Amino acid sequence: MSLIRACFLLxxxxxxxxxxxxxxxxxxxxxxxxxxxxxxxxxxxxxxRVSASEQxxxxxxxxxxxxxxxxxxxxxxxxxxxxxxVCGTVLNGTKSTNEGLVQNKTQNGEIxxxxxxxDTRVINGTDWILLIYKSGEKYDKHCVKEPRKAxxxxxxxxxxxxxxxxxxxxxxxxxxxxxxxxxxxxxxxxPPDESHLSVGSILLIVxxxxxxxxxxxxxxxxxxxxxxxxxxxxxxxxxxxxxxxxVADGCDFVCRSQPRSSExxxxxxxxxxxxxxxxxxxxxxLPM
Numbered sequence: 311m312s313l314i315r316a317c318f319l320l321x322x323x324x325x326x327x328x329x330x331x332x333x334x335x336x337x338x339x340x341x342x343x344x345x346x347x348x349x350x351x352x353x354x355x356x357x358x359r360v361s362a363s364e365q366x367x368x369x370x371x372x373x374x375x376x377x378x379x380x381x382x383x384x385x386x387x388x389x390x391x392x393x394x395x396v397c398g399t400v401l402n403g404t405k406s407t408n409e410g411l412v413q414n415k416t417q418n419g420e421i422x423x424x425x426x427x428x429d430t431r432v433i434n435g436t437d438w439i440l441l442i443y444k445s446g447e448k449y450d451k452h453c454v455k456e457p458r459k460a461x462x463x464x465x466x467x468x469x470x471x472x473x474x475x476x477x478x479x480x481x482x483x484x485x486x487x488x489x490x491x492x493x494x495x496x497x498x499x500x501p502p503d504e505s506h507l508s509v510g511s512i513l514l515i516v517x518x519x520x521x522x523x524x525x526x527x528x529x530x531x532x533x534x535x536x537x538x539x540x541x542x543x544x545x546x547x548x549x550x551x552x553x554x555x556x557v558a559d560g561c562d563f564v565c566r567s568q569p570r571s572s573e574x575x576x577x578x579x580x581x582x583x584x585x586x587x588x589x590x591x592x593x594x595x596l597p598m
Contacts, residue, residue, distance in 0.1 A: 353397040353430040367434045379475035389416040410443040411460040425460035437466035439499045453488035460490045467495035
């Protein structure tokens, strides 16, 4: 893992990487380049060491990387436009200062940076992600002139990649820890769909597929290779006929409550057990 992390940190200078670690490191660098599209590294978490869980949450935002969202807010006669970029800068050129969310006053075009991507925090729950941009421009009068802070609550919506970016409120009537609160919906905040197939269902599907391949393959072999016709095209028809007869005999033996023909029970031959024999008439033998 340390080698992969080194590749990631030094990926901007591939020539230096290859000189230091030769072919093995170059292979690692290629692997990092392959997954770079799914890694969000523009948002910098302001801590000595980024945890794996925080980086994983940032990586979930990769489909929204550098996308811009706008919303307008009116307060009396004043109107403001807020522009938000996910792990990307809003302004371009020399004016860009790592701003991730800015406020534009409509009347005079005054731009105020609310939060920057180089001071980011991220928190997630079951179906939401809270993205926090800190180190914005300082308040003039409110909140003891502390830097502004933007908090964007991204809620789960499986039907859309991103929509509904709006401002909820600005909490500036506090002594400290003031913030702007925004919200939006996105499918990136949704938990991954879990498979609803049980192990038994998967085994049944595999078994059905194997049976289908056996019947179709055997039929084609019997027809085009052996040249069989009619029922003889069914694979191993003789075996299945015999198996059917055996199964029928076994079912007949197990399931019948009485045998088909009842045998005469054995008895002794004592005189007391002999019944009266029918009288034989021989009148027809007498002469007429």
